[in-house]
Amino acid sequence: MTATVLEGKVFAAEIKKSVHKDVEKFIESQGIIPGLAVIIVGENAASKVYVANKHKACEELGIYSEVICMPASTTKQELLEQIRILNESTTIHGILLQLPLPDALKHDEAELLKAIHPDKDVDGFHPVNVGKLAIGQEHLVPCTPAGCIKILELANVEIAGKHAVIIGRSNIVGKPMANLLLSRHATVTICHSRTANLPSITSQADILIVAIGKAHFVTKDMVKPGAVVIDVGINRLADKKLVGDVNFEDVKEVAGAITPVPGGVGLLTIAMLLSNTVKAAQLQCHKEHK
Numbered sequence: 001m002t003a004t005v006l007e008g009k010v011f012a013a014e015i016k017k018s019v020h021k022d023v024e025k026f027i028e029s030q031g032i033i034p035g036l037a038v039i040i041v042g043e044n045a046a047s048k049v050y051v052a053n054k055h056k057a058c059e060e061l062g063i064y065s066e067v068i069c070m071p072a073s074t075t076k077q078e079l080l081e082q083i084r085i086l087n088e089s090t091t092i093h094g095i096l097l098q099l100p101l102p103d104a105l106k107h108d109e110a111e112l113l114k115a116i117h118p119d120k121d122v123d124g125f126h127p128v129n130v131g132k133l134a135i136g137q138e139h140l141v142p143c144t145p146a147g148c149i150k151i152l153e154l155a156n157v158e159i160a161g162k163h164a165v166i167i168g169r170s171n172i173v174g175k176p177m178a179n180l181l182l183s184r185h186a187t188v189t190i191c192h193s194r195t196a197n198l199p200s201i202t203s204q205a206d207i208l209i210v211a212i213g214k215a216h217f218v219t220k221d222m223v224k225p226g227a228v229v230i231d232v233g234i235n236r237l238a239d240k241k242l243v244g245d246v247n248f249e250d251v252k253e254v255a256g257a258i259t260p261v262p263g264g265v266g267l268l269t270i271a272m273l274l275s276n277t278v279k280a281a282q283l284q285c286h287k288e289h290k
């Protein structure tokens with residue numbers, strides 16, 4: 001048996017189409033354009049590519065987008081001031097602070113993310129939004145795990161009652177992913193670097209979500225026949241080739257369905273960012289009219 005390949009492009013196009021409609025409706029009813037600001041601090045080749053992709057996607061959908069590039073020498077104070085300006089801006093509805101931050105700012109990350117107004121937090125990283133997700137009140141949800149859920153939904157994969165295993169416990173993917181799956185009634189197991197006998201657990205998964213940042217880590221002996229495998233990894237090999245955390249060619253032989261890298265989850269991440277930007281704009285307008 002060979003797995004069905006879950007093409008990110010197809011699902012992302014579907015989401016973008018619906019977001020595009022929402023953008024048009026929003027502009028018509030409010031007389032303003034939804035706006036996204038992306039702050040990028042320092043030089044990071046990969047970050048620049050993502051930011052350029054996000055900018056292009058905004059243009060396609062009629063969302064106003066601003067990219068704010070700041071030097072690696074930027075201080076916490078300067079960054080907080082930039083965030084304050086964007087929080088108060090009436091043309092910007094979504095703010096994304098691109099991670100990772102330069103080393104000098106790494107220990108300020110939590111404080112900086114908390115400075116973004118929760119209603120403009122299109123990454124869903126503010127503690128208020130993290131907390132809301134944890135108690136089942138989804139508000140602005142992190143884009144990558146939200147994209148994984150969209151893939152499952154659009155591919156008609158049943159979640160309720162299924163055993164979902166997540167490899168990776170990051171705040172950006174693993175933890176929010178667990179909450180999203182739990183709210184949709186999956187039985188959820190989170191594995192990580194200290195998990196004993198990992199293959200014995202991953203082999204029980206009906207849905208396997210892999211987000212550990214190790215190229216080709218998951219092989220077919222770790223996958224239950226017929227499982228749905230979602231690969232969140234993006235690893236650049238020495239030859240510049242982009243690969244996931246899953247050994248695609250190997251796992252494809254046993255999985256029921258699998259996402260490719262590139263062309264999988266990454267495209268959904270961008271689509272969900274656009275969706276969150278319009279949602280944020282809607283939230284802010286409702287508040288103004290109260």
Ligand SMILES: Nc1nc(=O)c2c([nH]1)NC[C@@H]1CN(c3ccc(C(=O)N[C@@H](CCC(=O)O)C(=O)O)cc3)C=[N+]21
Pocket residue numbers: 047049050053096097098099100123143144234242261262263264265266267269270
């Ligand atoms: N605050 C913050 N929020 C983020 O959401 C965030 C971030 N920081 N830092 C970096 C990561 C990474 N990320 C990606 C987005 C799109 C693709 C994407 O479009 N990938 C395509 C193309 C990949 C390529 O060819 O380079 C694909 O997988 O097919 C990948 C990765 C968002 N991130």
